[in-house]
Amino acid sequence: MEIYELQHPHTLKYQDLPETVLAVGYFDGVHRGHQEVIRTAKQIADETGRTSAVMTFHPHPSVVLKKETQHVKYITPLEDKIKVFEDLGIDRVYLVEFNKDLAGLLPQDFVNHYFIGLHVSHVVAGFDFTYGRMGKGTMDTLPTHGGEQLSQTVVSKVTEHEKKISSTLIRESIKEGNISLANELLGRPYQIRGTVVTGDQRGRTIGFPTANLSVSEDYLLPKVGVYAVRVVHNNSSYYGMANIGYKPTFQDTKVLSVEINLFDFEADLYGEELTVEWHAFIRDEVKFNGVDHLIDQLQKDEAEIRNFFA
Secondary structure, three states: OEEEEEOOOOOOOHHHOOOEEEEEOOOOOOOHHHHHHHHHHHHHHHHHOOEEEEEEEEOOHHHHHOOOOOOOOEOOOHHHHHHHHHHOOOOEEEEEEOOHHHHOOOHHHHHHHHHHHHOEEEEEEEOOOEEOHHHOEEOOOHHHHHHHHOEEEEEOOOEEOOEEOOHHHHHHHHHOOOHHHHHHHHOOOEEEEEEEEOOOOOHHHHOOOOEEEEEOOOEOOOOOEEEEEEEEEOOEEEEEEEEEEOOOOOOOOOOOEEEEEEOOOOOOOOOOEEEEEEEEEEEOOOOOOOHHHHHHHHHHHHHHHHHHHO
């Protein structure tokens, strides 16, 4: 899969580009609704012998358009999002920098430069996709702006439990610890990646050694608590339990930590990257009345999680 990073105005030449079917959107999460858009574009491209492409934007528009928003937590940070596009079989990705110049383009100028100018002959997008200054361009106006050079497919909203599948709903579900719903809407387990760093090493003294994970601030973390997780390391996977929290039994701190106890695993992981799939919320984090009570609860947690994955 080819990746093109574009800034406005891009310098790619129409005559150097293949005729393309383009799926366009922000696609945070690349959830089931997004996948429908992308798969539709790939299917049309494959059936007509054209190149399939995805156009997405970075950073999130709210960072540029809302001064009070300095940082956005992502369901799929950029690197993860691109990996999902690749898994969906897309030929190329146009990664467009979202800035004030891009935001200020008139809808016609946006279509001329980023659709027609990139040799896009067919656009696939969700029913609520907008483009151009103040979002004045819509899928209803695209036939006017694209003329005879551009055809389109509009993908209707995809629903679950009578609610539209959306990044907002998934984000709310993750924040609330409703991982099962988030995974259902995503069509795959929610995951984060991080590097194992040295922690306080207290877990090994109570029989539950943990990998202390350093996670990018870009990731949206589930709410504080204990979770059933599947961890991928070097193409092997392991079940385990994760704790997101502040370890109140041992210390009074405001530093949030992500700790993973891998079942049936003893190797040294310091400095290694782990991919953590979140499968189920088990319980809230609790301050226990002593280490013995904590150990007793961890044993119950492990039994429940092993049973969950059985």
